[in-house]
Amino acid sequence: MKYILVTGGVISGIGKGIIASSVGTILKSCGLHVTAIKIDPYINIDAGTFSPYEHGEVFVLDDGGEVDLDLGNYERFLDIRLTKDNNLTTGKIYQSVINKERRGDYLGKTVQVVPHITDAIQEWVMKQAKVPVDDDGMEPQVCVIELGGTVGDIESMPFIEAFRQFQFTVKRENFCNIHVSLVPQPSATGEQKTKPTQNSVRELRGLGLSPDLIMCRCTTPLENSVKEKISMFCHVEPEQVICVHDVSSIYRVPLLLEDQGVVNYFCRRLDLPIESRPRKMLTKWKEMSDRYRLLEQCSIALVGKYTKFSDSYASVIKALEHSALAISHKLEVKYIDSADLEPSTLQEEPVKYHEAWQKLCSADGILVPGGFGVRGTEGKIQAISWARKQKKPFLGVCLGMQLAVCEFARNTLGWAGKSFCFVIDMPEHNPGQMGGTMRLGKRRTIFKTKSSILRKLYGDTDYVEERHRHRFEVNPELKQHFEDKGLHFVGQDVEGERMEVIELEDHPYFVGVQYHPEFTSRPIKPSPPYFGLLLAAAGKLHSYLQRGCRLSPRYGPLQSHPTHEDKINKNIN
Numbered sequence: 155m156k157y158i159l160v161t162g163g164v165i166s167g168i169g170k171g172i173i174a175s176s177v178g179t180i181l182k183s184c185g186l187h188v189t190a191i192k193i194d195p196y197i198n199i200d201a202g203t204f205s206p207y208e209h210g211e212v213f214v215l216d217d218g219g220e221v222d223l224d225l226g227n228y229e230r231f232l233d234i235r236l237t238k239d240n241n242l243t244t245g246k247i248y249q250s251v252i253n254k255e256r257r258g259d260y261l262g263k264t265v266q267v268v269p270h271i272t273d274a275i276q277e278w279v280m281k282q283a284k285v286p287v288d289d290d291g292m293e294p295q296v297c298v299i300e301l302g303g304t305v306g307d308i309e310s311m312p313f314i315e316a317f318r319q320f321q322f323t324v325k326r327e328n329f330c331n332i333h334v335s336l337v338p339q340p341s342a343t344g345e346q347k348t349k350p351t352q353n354s355v356r357e358l359r360g361l362g363l364s365p366d367l368i369m370c371r372c373t374t375p376l377e378n379s380v381k382e383k384i385s386m387f388c389h390v391e392p393e394q395v396i397c398v399h400d401v402s403s404i405y406r407v408p409l410l411l412e413d414q415g416v417v418n419y420f421c422r423r424l425d426l427p428i429e430s431r432p433r434k435m436l437t438k439w440k441e442m443s444d445r446y447r448l449l450e451q452c453s454i455a456l457v458g459k460y461t462k463f464s465d466s467y468a469s470v471i472k473a474l475e476h477s478a479l480a481i482s483h484k485l486e487v488k489y490i491d492s493a494d495l496e497p498s499t500l501q502e503e504p505v506k507y508h509e510a511w512q513k514l515c516s517a518d519g520i521l522v523p524g525g526f527g528v529r530g531t532e533g534k535i536q537a538i539s540w541a542r543k544q545k546k547p548f549l550g551v552c553l554g555m556q557l558a559v560c561e562f563a564r565n566t567l568g569w570a571g572k573s574f575c576f577v578i579d580m581p582e583h584n585p586g587q588m589g590g591t592m593r594l595g596k597r598r599t600i601f602k603t604k605s606s607i608l609r610k611l612y613g614d615t616d617y618v619e620e621r622h623r624h625r626f627e628v629n630p631e632l633k634q635h636f637e638d639k640g641l642h643f644v645g646q647d648v649e650g651e652r653m654e655v656i657e658l659e660d661h662p663y664f665v666g667v668q669y670h671p672e673f674t675s676r677p678i679k680p681s682p683p684y685f686g687l688l689l690a691a692a693g694k695l696h697s698y699l700q701r702g703c704r705l706s707p708r709y710g711p712l713q714s715h716p717t718h719e720d721k722i723n724k725n726i727n
Contacts, residue, residue: 159317159332160174161333162301162335163336170300173407173411174228180408186427190234190236192299193300197243199245201223207466211470216237221241223468225241230675235289246278247278251270275313283297295427305333321363330420332369336350351370355368355388364389371399397410451484452481452519453486459529464489471487473675476681476684488513488516492537496530496536520538522557524553525553531557534554552667555668556668577629578627592623593624599669601617601644603644620669621674627653642659
């Protein structure tokens with residue numbers, strides 16, 4: 155097993171997750187089996203109780219793990235399935251050590267950070283690195299480990315010490331360190347400054363880790379003189395200083411690293427068994443990233459309550475991007491705070507109210523994603539009502555689906571002010587504890603009709619398995635009232651008790667899903683519900699369905715979801 159540790163310096167939030175994902179991508183393109191681990195130094199057990207404004211979205215895995223959004227990057231870039239144990243936190247480590255101490259596993263010894271906490275970290279990493287993540291069930295050959303935060307943070311110290319020991323445990327030929335550092339370029343001088351990187355590397359060395367590659371985040375490509383200066387003062391060869399400048403798309407980062415010889419360096423440094431074959435995977439990435447230069451544009455209004463921080467909807471945005479790329483369109487996301495659409499805003503801030511409605515009305519499609527709490531729900535209902543009445547393409551996810559049902563009940567069934575409970579509490583919901591008490595992880599949804607648009611987009615399959623994260627559900631007892639008026643529950647759970655998918659008849663695209671399809675979207679395999687929204691917004695859904703859910707040849711080789719016929723042919727061959 156080969157281990158690649160990615161650390162960060164100077165400031166946080168400079169793209170360690172994208173760089174770690176890109177390193178894994180280029181190694182996987184060489185025929186290697188790659189897995190990834192994200193380490194977060196916070197004391198929370200998991201990311202489930204985080205505020206979206208503080209830490210971005212909560213990413214959900216197949217096994218129900220609520221984890222850091224960087225695991226979403228790993229899954230999307232590497233096309234793998236991770237588990238909750240691939241996200242390691244201080245809380246998890248301390249909890250496991252305390253449980254051992256309570257059981258008496260330490261035989262009365264004093265439990266300390268060194269060696270007990272550091273040993274637990276190393277054991278966790280070595281155990282999890284061997285867990286298969288690919289569909290073929292093969293054990294990984296390379297594990298990319300991202301250490302969150304910045305070198306020097308007091309929270310990270312136990313992990314830095316653990317990896318200082320770890321490099322000797324697994325031997326030098328099996329371990330290397332990538333240090334990601336910022337090279338600022340003050341506008342006053344326009345000069346790229348190396349001092350922050352020098353200080354960061356010096357601090358890392360003082361803690362016992364020496365970087366093998368220094369990846370410099372910068373606005374523009376590094377000048378040769380700057381690269382040589384970093385090489386001299388950080389005690390590395392010039393080829394070990396890698397420039398990661400701002401690019402038009404994050405999907406160009408693997409190509410950027412490949413062009414600078416990163417694979418060749420790893421091949422020598424870690425003696426990797428790299429196959430000598432054309433890298434088709436990187437060729438697809440180049441074709442995909444080139445599509446960002448296209449001129450055709452499609453706009454989607456994202457109506458939510460966390461719109462001031464785009465990372466709150468990271469996977470949603472990525473799913474929209476994947477779908478836009480598949481039809482060769484440039485995506486424009488119009489962020490709308492749902493509270494701004496409410497009548498109360500018209501009274502208090504009329505300018506903000508009219509600007510929000512202008513954005514909504516000018517968009518080609520409308521998306522209402524998930525969320526929690528009652529704030530802004532009235533604005534979401536207003537947006538849904540407009541999309542339904544104006545026949546504007548609409549997708550509601552989780553809470554978005556539930557509010558679509560509420561809007562229909564209020565304005566079509568005439569149940570406004572009635573005592574009916576359209577959305578009800580779920581059996582899994584434990585009001586006494588917040589963490590991990592929702593309906594979480596991969597669940598099966600059965601399609602109840604062959605005429606469903608979403609079923610066709612999924613490849614005319616009988617069922618799909620998608621990831622859930624919600625506390626409430628649509629009341630199944632009221633199902634017939636909605637269907638009699640044209641709102642059909644075309645997807646239900648295995649028992650037929652939970653409403654999973656809604657579709658409105660006589661509408662170009664009005665779809666709601668209780669699950670979160672954005673979590674399984676991939677750059678070359680876009681999520682069908684989002685793909686349908688983009689097709690409808692671009693005016694191409696009807697022709698796509700007419701062609702048997704196949705893209706027009708002019709859109710190139712980027713794959714949509716496999717059709718039922720594709721699956722049959724694959725089994726025959």
